[in-house]
Amino acid sequence: MSALLTVKNLSMRFGGLLAVDGVNLTVEPGQVVSMIGPNGAGKTTVFNCLTGFYKPTGGDILLRGEPVQGLPGHKIAHKGVVRTFQNVRLFKDMTAIENLLIAQHRHLNTNFLAGLIKTPGFRRSEREAMDFAAQWLERVRLTDVANRPANTLAYGQQRRLEIARCMMTRPQLLMLDEPAAGLNPRETDELEHLIAELRTQHNITVLLIEHDMKLVMSISDHIFVINQGRPLADGTPEQVRNHPEVIKAYLGES
Numbered sequence: 001m002s003a004l005l006t007v008k009n010l011s012m013r014f015g016g017l018l019a020v021d022g023v024n025l026t027v028e029p030g031q032v033v034s035m036i037g038p039n040g041a042g043k044t045t046v047f048n049c050l051t052g053f054y055k056p057t058g059g060d061i062l063l064r065g066e067p068v069q070g071l072p073g074h075k076i077a078h079k080g081v082v083r084t085f086q087n088v089r090l091f092k093d094m095t096a097i098e099n100l101l102i103a104q105h106r107h108l109n110t111n112f113l114a115g116l117i118k119t120p121g122f123r124r125s126e127r128e129a130m131d132f133a134a135q136w137l138e139r140v141r142l143t144d145v146a147n148r149p150a151n152t153l154a155y156g157q158q159r160r161l162e163i164a165r166c167m168m169t170r171p172q173l174l175m176l177d178e179p180a181a182g183l184n185p186r187e188t189d190e191l192e193h194l195i196a197e198l199r200t201q202h203n204i205t206v207l208l209i210e211h212d213m214k215l216v217m218s219i220s221d222h223i224f225v226i227n228q229g230r231p232l233a234d235g236t237p238e239q240v241r242n243h244p245e246v247i248k249a250y251l252g253e254s
């Protein structure tokens, strides 16, 4: 079975700072894989390289074996890679359902004339978009707030709406950057269930950056640890938890 994502020897330099230096990652289809490391380790920079926000200084990024390093973000997104950001980025004045409808724009029949005279094909594609959005609102347990503006939702609800919005593009790889940041313990549990459902019921592959170790340890199939831009360790949660270098990096032991 070929990996969904393979990252080899990735590096990213900002002037004199080598923020990412020789990072490797492998993500198999259907896995939940986490990238952890202390603040400033280079995790978000790796995400930015993977999604075409940055052009990496060196290394290879392969999506199902096809090189994608250096491609612009929209091309990588078209290949089925979507992400969330550390800070929530919804259309705040739009309702929850509108946020999901607008995310389907690329999949809709947006022919101007078809829209003007509302052809049967246009109506059908509108109805399908609404059904798909409603399905995902239900899956992330937001049906009851479908018509509320996004900025009036609780923070945990906004996080789940962002994940639903990612699903509108039917991604192969969902990348979540610190999805549990700012969530209370109950919201974090809901997030954990949601990620588990994405994998088991919807066959979604997830690459996660997260500082909440309880979440990371319980949900991940494999964990990559980076420290100061360099790979430090990788393995199962059990292997990583007991790795002396990881303990040292996190606890600052000598």
Ligand SMILES: Nc1ncnc2c1ncn2[C@@H]1O[C@H](COP(=O)(O)OP(=O)(O)OP(=O)(O)O)[C@@H](O)[C@H]1O
Residues within 6 Å of the ligand: 014, 017, 019, 037, 038, 039, 040, 041, 042, 043, 044, 045, 046
């Ligand atoms: N656009 C940029 N220009 C210059 N330096 C940058 C840029 N982006 C990130 N860096 C630097 O690269 C290093 C890695 O930052 P990055 O945000 O990737 O770390 P991180 O592991 O995601 O940290 P955190 O867990 O705190 O979010 C930091 O020293 C940061 O200041």
